[in-house]
Amino acid sequence: MERISEAEAAVMAVLWDASPLSAQDVIKRAPAERGWSANTVKTLLARLVAKNAVAHEEDGNRYLYRPLVARGDYVDGESRRLIDRLFGGRLTPLVAHLAERDALSNEEIAEIEALLKGLKS
Template identity: 75%
Template sequence: MTERISDAEHSVMEVLWQESPLTAQEVAERVPAERAWSANTVKTLLGRLLAKNIIAHEEDGRRYRYRPLVQRSDYVVGESRRMIDRLFGGKLTPLVAHLAERDAITDQDIAEIEALLKDLKQ
């Protein structure tokens, strides 16, 4: 994905990744309630995502149904890479060290990381 998406656009994408195609009204009904967005706000965000070629739409009578063009897993990979590049010079070890220094890694996290590293070595 070449274009970045805002936090607001990301909320819309999470809805579409969970279920699609959906109408703008259906997206508005599924966006977390704390957003308190009107259908017009959701339509604006859908328009931005269309312009960025991150979603597509098809006509369904008098309304449009929207669907993602980008898989969630691909988005997560890109965003993770950008964050590591920007904040930690592209290195994973400083990120883990940063989290560990701030007690942000639990014993469960350590066990999962150890299991992952074991699998990667094989």
């Protein structure tokens, strides 16, 4: 699949939460702070269809859209790209960077510790 933009990802998030949806439904559910017009949302949907990230089917005089890419698969790919681009493909430097910047709360540290314990057993 071709990479999707941040705006396209926001449309995907709407479709991952509920689908199939018409363009009008996506417009209603799109984040209000984006201030998108109906034409903008329709353009983003068309791009996602062209990228094979979204499928559409006719439903009377409208199309219904549904994601072809699972949210987990998208997150996996974007996470891998970030780690590859910024940390040479290694996760440890990312965690170290966050820890050094005090970006991890005590709760997050406890979650990481629990995750590591689970992976060891």
